Amino acid sequence: MGVRFISYLYEILDDELNCPFNSWITWHYTQGMGRKRGFSPRHDDILMFNMSDQFTFNLDAVRVPQKYYRSRNNMRGANPGDVWEFSHVHYCQKNRQSHPTQKPEALIERMVLASSDEGDLVLDPFVGSGTTPRVCQQLGRRFLGFEINPDYVALAQERLGAEFSGFDGVDPRMARVPKDMRDPELRRAYLEKHPEWFLKNHEGCLDLFEKRVLELYGE
Ligand SMILES: C[S@@+](CC[C@H](N)C(=O)[O-])C[C@H]1O[C@@H](n2cnc3c(N)ncnc32)[C@H](O)[C@@H]1O
Structure with missing residues (x-):
């Protein structure tokens, strides 16, 4: 979510639905619109709530390389933390779809890898250009989604049939x-x-x- 509604969502999930809070993640990007009277936005927020205290979290699947070798460091990698940097998908990239808010696949990849296992069912109620179904397809997850605009449904379906040569974007x-x-x-x-x-x-x-x-x- 952009910043405007995030605090309302937090209240709903926490107070009304009593979901256990897990993480407040910042997706930081380096390019975006510029403002003249205020700071140009360079992040979106991602709220991670669980349904109960029993939940999947595959840390090994989302670790990032260590900066240094130290005997005390886990060389399998470090926890990626709650500030994630991924570039937007640029217009010149092969995988750019005609959708105004297409998310980088690597951003969704991290969420799916961390919070589900192969064969699990992932729900995205706002499919847009089809980033989540595409990621799920490649990671062996089942997928269910909603999209109100039939043009975007067609776009997402077509995307699922495209040849795969790696996810767009990378940490x-x-x-x-x-x-x-x-x-x-x-x-x-x-x-x-x-x-x-x-x-x-x-x-x-x-x-x-x-x-x-x-x-x-x-x-
Ligand atoms: C922010 S975009 C999702 C972008 C997507 N994650 C991607 O990477 O392309 C939100 C999408 O939700 C759709 N949408 C909005 N209201 C909806 C509703 N009530 N039911 C289903 N889809 C809806 C919009 O048409 C839009 O494509």
């Missing part, structure tokens, strides 16, 4: 290579795992990752 941290991995054995073991842990469905980032490995470690 800029995913291709970062941890510094200070001085031990060659440890480094090799880590670097072999990095693409599988962090770049699945984002294979377009492999070149950048390999370039950074070369810059840092020369191999």
Whole structure:
């Protein structure tokens, strides 16, 4: 949600529906409309509430690479935190649909990976250009959605039939290579795992990752 209605939604979920609060997430983006008398908006809010105290949270599926190797760090990755940076889908991108508020697939990917398992049913009551069904299709989740505009329904259906070559958008941290991995054995073991842990469905980032490995470690 944009900022205007978020506090009302919070009250409804918390006070009226008694759902347990989990996280207030900020989706930060670097481009958007400019304002002359006030600060240009550069974020949307995402409220995460659970239905009860029993809920799915797959932390390993959404971890981000560590900045440094430290023996106390979990090299499987860090919790992504509650400020998420993803660019909007630009008009020049192949996957850009004719919908005014298309969300980046990587943003929805993180929510779906964290909060559901393969085969689970995901509901999006405002399908728009079909980002959530597309992500669910690729992640092996079942999907149910509503969309009031028949043109967008057609758009979303067509999108489901398109060839898949990775999700659009990516958290800029995913291709970062941890510094200070001085031990060659440890480094090799880590670097072999990095693409599988962090770049699945984002294979377009492999070149950048390999370039950074070369810059840092020369191999
Ligand atoms: C913010 S957009 C969703 C964008 C979507 N997440 C995407 O990535 O393309 C909201 C969508 O909800 C639809 N919508 C609005 N009111 C609705 C309603 N009462 N029932 C179903 N769809 C509705 C609008 O037509 C619009 O396409």
